[in-house]
Amino acid sequence: MNNNCLYHQLRRVQKKRDKLIDDLKAEKLERELDHFFHKENTSYLKKIIIFQYVGMTVFAISFIPKLLGYY
Known part of the structure; x- marks a missing residue:
């Protein structure tokens, strides 16, 4: 495998990782908002x-x- 192919594989993995991190952040924010609105x-x-x-x-x-x- 050449460096170009490895680079593109790394970029794909990094994009997937970034998407998962964003999803987790959004889920955490959603839980915090639900908690805020269900309080008094x-x-x-x-x-x-x-x-x-x-x-x-x-x-x-x-x-x-x-x-x-x-x-």
Whole structure:
């Protein structure tokens, strides 16, 4: 086997290894997120969502008249 063939085999193995590592990281992150959301932090999450909704509404109310040229 020449060096070129060995190099390509090594690259394939490294890509597979990197993919497995990424999959494991994603699985770990998913477990942590599940743990976070199943704890008593759902009220905290609801507060964040409500705050974002109110913020977007206030922004829209203040921006739409400006967009339409009322002031």
